[in-house]
Amino acid sequence: MAQRGTETTPENRAGDASKARLRMWLRMLKRTRMVESQLRERLRAQFDTTLPRFDVMAALARYDNGLKMSALSGILRVSNGNVTGIIDRLVEDGIVVRVQVPGDRRASLVRLTRKGHEEFARQATAHEAWIDELLADFDAEEADTLSERFDAVTQREKRA
Amino acid sequence: MAQRGTETTPENRAGDASKARLRMWLRMLKRTRMVESQLRERLRAQFDTTLPRFDVMAALARYDNGLKMSALSGILRVSNGNVTGIIDRLVEDGIVVRVQVPGDRRASLVRLTRKGHEEFARQATAHEAWIDELLADFDAEEADTLSERFDAVTQREKRA
DNA sequence: CAAAAAAAGTTTGAGCTTGAAATACTATTT
DNA sequence: AAATAGTATTTCAAGCTCAAACTTTTTTTG
Numbered sequence: 001m002a003q004r005g006t007e008t009t010p011e012n013r014a015g016d017a018s019k020a021r022l023r024m025w026l027r028m029l030k031r032t033r034m035v036e037s038q039l040r041e042r043l044r045a046q047f048d049t050t051l052p053r054f055d056v057m058a059a060l061a062r063y064d065n066g067l068k069m070s071a072l073s074g075i076l077r078v079s080n081g082n083v084t085g086i087i088d089r090l091v092e093d094g095i096v097v098r099v100q101v102p103g104d105r106r107a108s109l110v111r112l113t114r115k116g117h118e119e120f121a122r123q124a125t126a127h128e129a130w131i132d133e134l135l136a137d138f139d140a141e142e143a144d145t146l147s148e149r150f151d152a153v154t155q156r157e158k159r160a
Numbered sequence: 161m162a163q164r165g166t167e168t169t170p171e172n173r174a175g176d177a178s179k180a181r182l183r184m185w186l187r188m189l190k191r192t193r194m195v196e197s198q199l200r201e202r203l204r205a206q207f208d209t210t211l212p213r214f215d216v217m218a219a220l221a222r223y224d225n226g227l228k229m230s231a232l233s234g235i236l237r238v239s240n241g242n243v244t245g246i247i248d249r250l251v252e253d254g255i256v257v258r259v260q261v262p263g264d265r266r267a268s269l270v271r272l273t274r275k276g277h278e279e280f281a282r283q284a285t286a287h288e289a290w291i292d293e294l295l296a297d298f299d300a301e302e303a304d305t306l307s308e309r310f311d312a313v314t315q316r317e318k319r320a
Numbered sequence: 321c322a323a324a325a326a327a328a329g330t331t332t333g334a335g336c337t338t339g340a341a342a343t344a345c346t347a348t349t350t
Numbered sequence: 351a352a353a354t355a356g357t358a359t360t361t362c363a364a365g366c367t368c369a370a371a372c373t374t375t376t377t378t379t380g
Contacts, residue, residue, distance in 0.1 A: 017300035018292040024303040025195065025291045027310040032192045033237050035185065040338080050338095052366060069329060077193055079368050084330055086366080106328040106375045131185045132178040138309070140177035143184040146306075149298070150187040200368080210368095212336060229359060239338050244360055246336080266345045266358040 035134045042130055047123050052078075054127065056086050057095065057112065057120045066099060066109035095119060195294045202290055207283050212238075214287065216246050217255065217272065217280045226259060226269030255279060 040051045059075050060067060067075070073083045087110055090096040095116040098108040112120065138146065200211045219235050220227060227235070233243045247270055250256040255276040258268040272280065298306065 017303070018288055020300040020303035020307070021295045021298060022288050022291050024298065024307045024310070025295060027307050028188070029192060029196075030237070031310045032189060036189075037237065044339085050365075070327085077190070077197065078366090080328085081330070081332085081369085082367055089365080104328080104376075108329085128178055128182050131182050135181045135185060138181060138184065140180040142309075143177070143180035147180070147184045147187050149302075150184070150191045204369090210335070230357085238336090240358085241339085241360065241362085242337055249335080264346075264358080266343095268359085 035131070038134055039127070039130060042126070043123070046126065047119075049123070052086050053090060053095075054123060056083070056090065057116060058124065060096060060110060060112045061117070061120050061124070064111075066111035068101070068107050068109060070107075072110060090116070195291070198294055199287070199290060202286070203283070206286065207279075209283070212246050213250060213255075214283060216243070216250065217276060218284065220256060220270060220272045221277065221280050221284070224271075226271035228261070228267050228269060230267075232270060250276070 036051065039054075043049050043051060043054055055076055056072065059072060069083055069087070070080065072087075073080050076083070087096060087098070091098065094113055096110050096112055098110055101107040101109055135143070196211065199214075203209050203211060203214055215236055216232065219232060229243055229247070230240065232247075233240050236243070247256060247258070251258065254273055256270050256272055258270055261267045261269055295303070
């Protein structure tokens with residue numbers, strides 16, 4: 001394992017900002033994957049579900065009126081066709097329903113069922129506790145700071 | 161700067177560290193996905209390859225003697241069977257080779273070919289520039305700090 | 321109004337991903 | 351040596367993911 005660079009050598013000067021960012025990216029990615037992998041495993045073991053399903057349900061839980069497919073894929077930043085498959089399976093399991101939109105026969109609103117809401121409530125509670133555990137090495141203040149830092153560009157990038 | 165004593169929004173109370181971490185996680189995840197999505201798109205457009213392939217090549221590039229399949233999946237933190245498929249395709253394309261391990265007929269070492277090294281060199285240069293651009297809102301100093309912060313627990317978790 | 325353009329979703333094909341089961345060896349125990 | 355346990359890797363089924371192509375419906379425009 002190449003873990004020599006941990007020492008932050010004094011040569012991290014202006015010209016090497018690029019290297020610093022690359023290193024940061026690699027570690028951020030590793031950490032993200034570690035957390036995601038844990039979430040995946042626990043969702044499967046304890047709720048017999050998957051991370052993509054959880055993500056979809058989490059998005060829907062915030063919109064009681066439901067979301068259009070396109071809105072959903074926009075929020076989750078995954079492709080259109082991708083959402084179709086996940087929703088298909090959630091419909092089969094009675095977690096969500098597709099509701100026709102009155103004025104537009106192309107679109108439909110996806111909404112959590114009562115069962116879906118109940119399921120999600122249980123999962124979300126566990127999920128928050130897991131995150132709390134998996135990111136325990138960041139205290140509240142640091143977490144707040146990082147939230148802002150990560151959000152900054154999210155704002156810039158998003159065309160809102 | 162993280163709002164100190166002033167303002168103390170309800171979320172910033174001691175008991176709500178959990179909420180702070182959750183918010184941080186969601187934004188970190190969003191940012192990670194945004195960067196990954198860009199990398200994916202550019203790798204496809206400019207090098208006709210995928211992110212998993214790049215990741216595998218990057219790992220192999222650091223080990224001239226090659227890596228066993230199990231080591232590779234350990235480093236990349238993906239499942240065993242997953243790597244098999246990616247390597248199969250890289251072999252087809254002449255990017256890597258499987259070399260028999262003398263003493264052990266079960267194992268094989270995976271190594272970049274000359275072509276693989278050349279391909280990777282070009283891709284890695286572009287990749288570093290992309291990261292530099294996509295994370296431009298973090299200066300070198302902040303990037304260094306975050307590298308260390310993210311690495312901290314990587315140490316704990318890693319069983320090597 | 322009819323043709324063209326745009327929008328909402330689905331389908332498709334290829335590749336990625338996982339966990340579990342299977343295969344093929346190697347090492348250890350009895 | 352035979353049985354057992356352990357290791358390295360592949361195979362498998364199910365699900366996720368993307369981009370591109372396609373269908374249907376709505377909106378725009380000539």
